[in-house]
Amino acid sequence: MNIVVLITGLSGSGKTTIAKHVQEQLSADRVLLIDGDKSRKDASVDLGFSKEDRFEHLKRMAILASDAIEEICIVASIAPYRQARAMFRESVGQTKKVLVIYNSTPLSICELRDPKGLYKKARTGEIKAFTGISDPYEIPENPDLEIDSSIESIETSVQRIISVVEEGQRKK
Numbered sequence: 001m002n003i004v005v006l007i008t009g010l011s012g013s014g015k016t017t018i019a020k021h022v023q024e025q026l027s028a029d030r031v032l033l034i035d036g037d038k039s040r041k042d043a044s045v046d047l048g049f050s051k052e053d054r055f056e057h058l059k060r061m062a063i064l065a066s067d068a069i070e071e072i073c074i075v076a077s078i079a080p081y082r083q084a085r086a087m088f089r090e091s092v093g094q095t096k097k098v099l100v101i102y103n104s105t106p107l108s109i110c111e112l113r114d115p116k117g118l119y120k121k122a123r124t125g126e127i128k129a130f131t132g133i134s135d136p137y138e139i140p141e142n143p144d145l146e147i148d149s150s151i152e153s154i155e156t157s158v159q160r161i162i163s164v165v166e167e168g169q170r171k172k
Contacts, residue, residue: 002096003072003168004065005161006088008079008140009103010132011118012110014149014157015076018103021158022074026165032070034061036077049129051081058084062091072165080137097168101161102143107132109150144168 005022007015016035023031036057040047043060047053058079065073073096079085089098110132111119122130129135145164147157 002068002070003099003165004068004092004096005072005074005099005101005165006079006085007074007076007101007103007161008085008143009105010107010110010137011078011130012113012115013103013105014154015078015103018147018149018154018157018161019074019076021154022161022165025158025162026072030071032065032068032073034064034068034073034075034077036061036075036079039064049135051135054078054080055084055087058088059091062088066092066095078131078137080131080135082138082141085140097171099144099164099168100140101164102140102146103157104139104146104148105150106148 007019009015019033023033039061040057043064044057047057058077061075061077065075079088085100089100092098114120118127118130119133121127122133131137145160147160149157
């Protein structure tokens, strides 16, 4: 059975960085990585950041993940709403096993990292409805794994994710 791994967490928590390392470790030719930021520039260029648009964006990534022919598909996305993640799990779960990985890196650390300067813009009001500042991030209930890139190395997070993926593959 193919597996789809949804890595969710705040902007700047390290979702994409960790996802890229997992992809490399598992052999890039059998792993597809769908990055939320990149897919916004392609499949979701017409969407904004309202709650409805965030649902639609995750729905489009679910379609891409469902159609992926690779053995493993990793989706790195903020995916801030429980209901949207449930929709993702239900949609993709019809044909593939879905694992949810919660990157619980604290907001204070994500703000310190702020690689794109988005938190600063959100704090000054330049960006409206920014997840973690003026829009909620609903913590996943019962994720398959919780990681925190502020207290564990990338290598540790990657190995923990790979262990969960391999276990998921054995439990077909």
